[in-house]
Amino acid sequence: MGDLKLIKKRWRDHLRGGSDGPNDFSIGLAGSFTLDPVIPYLGGQLLGLGFDRPEVRNAGYNQIIQTCLSPNSGFGDQPLDLIALIWRLEDLADIQNIDSVIAAIELLEEALERLCSEFNGAIILSLPPRPSVQHSVIVKFSQPRDDLKAWHHACMLLMEKFADRSRVHFVDLEDIVSGLGNAAHDSRKYFLYRQPYTEDVYGALGESIARIVRARKHEPKKCLVLDCDNTLWGGIVGEDGVGGVQIGDDYPGSVFKTVQRQVRELKESGVFIAVSSKNNEEDAFAVFERRPEMVLRKEDIIVSKIDWRPKSENMKEIAVELNIGLDALVFVDDNPFEIEEVKANAPGVECIQVPEELADYPAAMVAAGKLFDRLVITDDDRKRVVRMRSEKDRKDVAQKLTPEEFLAQLELRVYVYQPEAEDLARVAQLINKTNQFNVLTRRHTLEEVTEFVQNEKNLLFCMAVADKFGEYGLVGVVMLSDNGEEWRIENFLMSCRVLGRGVETTLFAHIGDFLSSLGASHLRGGYASTPKNKLVADLYERHGFVRSSDSTYEQTGVEEWISPLPGKSRIPDYVELHSSRPQLT
């Protein structure tokens, strides 16, 4: 396990470095078995995610219930960002006795409720691994073991009770342990140190927790770009012909079919699927059209670049067409040359080579899929792919008309409204992934957004946009705070999908009127320059703001702008403004 060694070493080197300063992420662990070995792996993973001073504290052996009841006590009273509770059923109850299990689970459930109300960070809860048989049982083939019934009961109950809470995330220990098989257990360690698992399990557990942390704070990848020959199917269509390429239910076609199913699942959860292949376009598409074994259809591919140019150029064009950064692309190819060329000339693209051992390919795709992790898949994600298609229809109209004629034809409807609870997941998602049209680039978790909205001194407006081709959904967020007569913009961001339609002007106009009606005299805004947000450098100026020499933002490097209210922005003629939430269609 070379990787595990490296991760562990990264953590130890960090500890030796002894850098001072506040921690930038603190995790508290509580387990029903020894969790110390997970610390270097989790810590190393957090360093790999870009945290400078992560910290992992352990409440000690079997402190789960205590940790729930007073979340800070076991961790030296330092505030924590996340608490992970990792437990096994056999440590909490007598698993041969279903009543004992029910009692233990009820206690755990109560303790968890308490934790949810006492602690406002994120919570990770393990689903327990299936109990292992440590005693000799005469297997009753007619009846499953009682401990298995108890285990199912415990898992079901916790999932039903806690699955829909945005702050509670699950780590499936059974998945980790069964995935490793014999490599998960070490009976020497168990009998000598009461420690049931091998380093591999601790490494995988560290990775699972780190993935949740990453998904909470970092931007997920957005587009999967696939080569065709020997990546989507076996063989080379230009040489083997449409009928000759391998895809289907027998090896090696079965491997490619499995991979295509995985790709389709990603597409269904909102990932863009693109193709970049050195081929004749009609040859490649003929496989999609004429081979019934293909799982992926032509409609699943949002952009295709089938030509003979360097693939790095394809990557750049795909990014531009989808309006996303190069660093939102994941590229899969069987050819090491192509991988190197893209790495060299399209930096930021995550490159994955099809493994030489073809049977390992689906596992590599599972790993690639992790890069798209999001904690909450919103309806917007699912609709996005459909929406991108209508985006293309819109562009076709655009080519034939002047800009004003085009906009007038769109029948734009803009909805500006204060969010309902069910909008907040999408609001947080937009806050965390928008890079270009984002004046302050302040990231917030779902809990932080919820807290913001609950404060009476704040206002949060969502913007949804629709036109005659379809809905764009919730695409803009403005966060405002009341500082007496003057209100201040705490976040202002918009998806680039709705650029060039005057919707931001509509938004400014509406906010201006709204704040005026509350009696406010001025609106202050800030711009913090990043490598990606040049697009909005002149946003305030375009909307009648003037530079202010004050520095009121806690953030450094913020250029401040101010405008009297209601301000100079007017709703464009071609926009129909609604100050309500759009009706779901």
Next chain:
Amino acid sequence: MTDKLIEIFADELMVEPSELNEDSNPDNTESWDSLASMRLVAAFEETFDIHLSTAEILKMRSISIARTVLKEKGVDV
């Protein structure tokens, strides 16, 4: 030049190699607790590609004994 085995012990016990000698054992080394023993076993097995039995693990209650046990398993330390 540091001794390879002392280096592993220093790493896992999180002390400087200079604080250790052949007689270092769980009673005279504060950080050598059962968790450290577990980490040491993992480190020996990883570094030297060997498998230690429970009897061997229990026997290794000082650096010099650990050295003897490892030598018996053909490790050059």
